[in-house]
Amino acid sequence: MNVSISGHHISITDAMDTAVREKLEKVERHFDRIQSLQVILSLDNSGAKKSHKAEAIMRVSGKEMFVQALDDDMYKAINEMADKLDRQVRKYKTKLESKKTQGAGRDGRYEDLMTAEAEPAVEAAV
Structure with missing residues (x-):
């Protein structure tokens, strides 16, 4: 993950840099496909x-x-910013996982239709 930290009207101290990087480790633990930050x-x-x-x-x-x-x-x-970013990452990851599990396959309606068509054929054969 490419992290760049800059300051506007403020100089970035080592303590600020360390605080930001430590807080962002939590975000990276939840989602590892981050390109840049x-x-x-x-x-x-x-x-x-x-x-x-x-x-x-x-x-x-x-x-x-x-x-x-x-x-x-x-x-x-910094803490509040990291918490907000973590919430957004978890929400995005949940959306990705739900799309993955939902997939483009058949849904429950297809199985219901197939069982409904199969039942009359079984009764007619008896």
Whole structure:
């Protein structure tokens, strides 16, 4: 998995980098077919208080997922961003698995039709 971590109006410390990578390991445990992951940590000074924002853009085959989290503390924003991304990954994985099990095969209606046609033939032969 290709992970890039960048900062906007903030310098990325080793502690921030480590926190992001540790949190994203949980996401990777749930889904291993991640192509790339871009994390942007930013600081917004426009209001009365500082707002820390953590954003992530994750690319998997055929889909791109985006999450963002805002908080007063950067580490809380990172945790919330990782949790949101994990929820999206689990939802996407569940959809993929349900499509795989559903398949393009016959459904229950076909078996019902075949048994309904077979029963009168058995009664006529008796």
